[in-house]
Amino acid sequence: MDTDLYLIALVPPPPLREQVRALKWEMQRKFGAGHALKAPAHITLQGPFRLARDRRDELEATLRHVAGLQHPFMVTLKDFDHFSTRVVFIRIEDHTPVVTLEARLGAVLSATQLLPVRPRARPFHPHMTIATRDLGEVDFQAAWPLFRERNFNGSFTASSLYILKHNGDTWDIHTEYTFGK
Secondary structure (H helix, E strand, O other), rough: OOEEEEEEEEEOOOHHHHHHHHHHHHHHHOOOOOOHHHHHOOEEEEEEEEEHHHHHHHHHHHHHHHHHHHOOOOEEEEEEEEOOOEEEEEEOOOHHHHHHHHHHHHHHHHHOOOOOOOOOOOOOOOOOOEEEEOOHHHHHHHHHHHOOOOOOEEHHHHHHEEEEOOOOOEEEEEEEOOEEE
């Protein structure tokens, strides 16, 4: 059975994506952490999953349905934070609308049995990654003091869900599902 690798996310508009990409390049140049450059700036709602190609239409119909029920909402990005010493990210000020959308999406995907139900190891914490996986402990210790004191301000109206598809090397924005309300 042929499958493709996807993730579902909120994606900011191009100017903000470019700002975040510049931060990812900075992390790569200064600290050798370039893994985050493999995806455009995004907020993950459903982490990477494999889906049989013959179920693609079902996934698209489900995402159109979920997006059609969703009101657009503002996402405000403010400064930086981290998870352990592996991930540096831009904080989202008010998580509530993102968390609500993620829960609704997860419930629908689970009910349709498009994805296997996996219990979360930790609560969902929406964020926009600028360094991950290849940020080593020593590099984190050098990078974090710089980002801890640094300001970042950005915002966008979340008005669509996106499928990102893995091309074998990087993640591409594949399909957009505009919110309906």
